[in-house]
Amino acid sequence: MMFQPFPKRTAASARASGWAMPWLLVLALATALTTLTPGRALAMKIQQIKTPGGITAWLVEEHSVPLIAMRFAFEGGSAQDPAGKEGLANFLGGMLDEGAGDLNARQFQESMEELAMRMSFDDGRDSFYGSFETLTENRSRAVELLKLAITKPRFDAEAVERMRGQYLANLAYAQRDPTRVAADRWMALAFSGHAYGRPANGTPESVAKITRSDLADFRTRIFAKDALRVAVVGDIDAKTLATMLDGIFGQLPAKSKLAPVAHVEPKAAQKLTVIDMNVPQSVARFGLPAMARADKDFMAAFVLNNIVGGGFASRLYAEVREKRGLAYGVDTTIVPLKHASVFIGNVATKNEQIGQSLELIRSEFKRVAAEGVTEDELADAKSYLTGSFALRFDTSANIANQLLWTMVEGLGPDYIENRNGMINAVTLDDVKRVAKRLFDGKEPIVMVVGKPKGLTPGG
DSSP, X not given: OOOOOSOSOOHHHHTOOGGGHHHHXXXXXXXXXXXOOHHHHHTOOOEEEEOTTOOEEEEEEOOSSSEEEEEEEEEOOGGGOOTXXXXXXXXXXXXXXXXXXXXXHHHHHHHHHHHTOEEEEEEOSSEEEEEEEEEGGGHHHHHHHHHHHHHOBOOXXXXXXXXXXXXXXXXXXXXXXXXXXXXXXXXXXXXXXXXXXXXXXXXXXXXXXXXHHHHHHHHHHHOOGGGEEEEEEESOOHHHHHHHHHHHHTTSOSSOOOOOOOOOOOOOSOSEEEEEOOOSEEEEEEEEEOOOTTSTTHHHHHHHHXXXXXXXXXXXXXXXXXXXXXXXXXXXXEEEOXXXXXXXXXXXXXXXXXXXXXXXXXXXXXXXXXXXXXXXXXXXXXXXXXXXXXXXXXXXXXXXXXXXXXHHTTOOXXXXXXXXXXHHTOOHHHHHXXXXXXXXXXXXXXXXXXXXXXXXXXX
């Protein structure tokens, strides 16, 4: 239940020149000084704002440091990529700071450096994300650059081809990375025929086909006010923020033009698939259908995941690594997408030991479905999950991340205050019921990449 981190890349920091460094140091210092104590962070006041232009935003005012951190999201990520143009949303994320308005790529990025602002864009399966930070005294000029990036990106031929080269190089590297291959191929298998099954970063063939017109059309379809959510933390009041947001986003269309995406459950006729790769250890990704975020059992499933595979004190970590030394690590998580929810896990170990590791994982799923968990396990999971929550709110940027995640998930602002109480309300009976729903009679879909010994692909 962590919000997706920002950013994949930061153009300004990558291209910082010597004369811009003093400002960058000021911004870094300001960010550091905005660290909040856990008690203060969780007691923050969240203001809900509706601008005159119809934009929804949440604001936490923090005037002790002259810094503004903003996170925003448009509904419609890589699931909106047209067939044959997979990787389009990802490509767009790298292009929006590559020139806008009257500024070419170099001029735009030099302007960012001069202002010591941070701006980046990234895509998820269901949303397209933006990240923005500026010092208060540079707000007006920094906001103007953000507005240009969102409303008037240039998509110059030189920049498009340069970024295409970077994406093709990344794809070539990813094809040799067993962890990336396992993750991508698991999604392709489990969601075959669905938008979630298409490669989010594209393929060499699809990325090669993406044109300037494709980028412009995709931006026009998803950048709209009805699909926008915004979270802001920092040195700004509600009235000023409303004016600022209408200035940035006010020219966007009122309605997005999203393609419908069907609700789906992961499934595969063949439960074990092996992809041959000449590497010294095999990597496995395994997964099952899980509870949707709005499901009444989701919070109990979240607690159960922590007990089963969500941390260093989990059952899988103890059985696979600590007791038998079969793998350096094993982990699981619940990923509630907008149109599906999955319980996902990963393990990597020697080719000779991957079969034994997977059998232990399956056995643990069956055991927890049959027996539930102990009172001590439940108490320890609750203590960890509630105690660590405040660490997500230690800086203005992290607070903005969490606020936006809460908005995107369709949760109210009171969720942050009530979340720990919801975890503490989970009972042993709740966990046992959810364990049966999740694991009883279920066989995980498993994707193995490497040269595993003793594994027979199939059902």
